[in-house]
Amino acid sequence: MRQPVSEKDIGFSTRAIHDGVGDGGDLTPPIHQTSTFILGEGPYVYTRVGNPTQEILEQKIASLERGESCVAFSSGMAAISALNFTVRKVYIQ
Numbered sequence: 001m002r003q004p005v006s007e008k009d010i011g012f013s014t015r016a017i018h019d020g021v022g023d024g025g026d027l028t029p030p031i032h033q034t035s036t037f038i039l040g041e042g043p044y045v046y047t048r049v050g051n052p053t054q055e056i057l058e059q060k061i062a063s064l065e066r067g068e069s070c071v072a073f074s075s076g077m078a079a080i081s082a083l084n085f086t087v088r089k090v091y092i093q
Contacts, residue, residue, distance in 0.1 A: 019063035029052075
């Protein structure tokens, strides 16, 4: 992945276009519509766990919000459930 020269030197529009671009350098990354991947061929196994399209989305949102990372969920209920499980795991042991 490309890294910006300096976070302060680039604006919102430039980050929206260039950050999170895949290794191929495409400004418009391909959409991976597959649900399964070849086991052992790469970091992806099943789309619900993660896929290249979701990873690019998360990188772009993290860049635009000036955050370290981002996690994208398929629904609001999935996000709420993840938050509840995380809080429960941290505070109730």
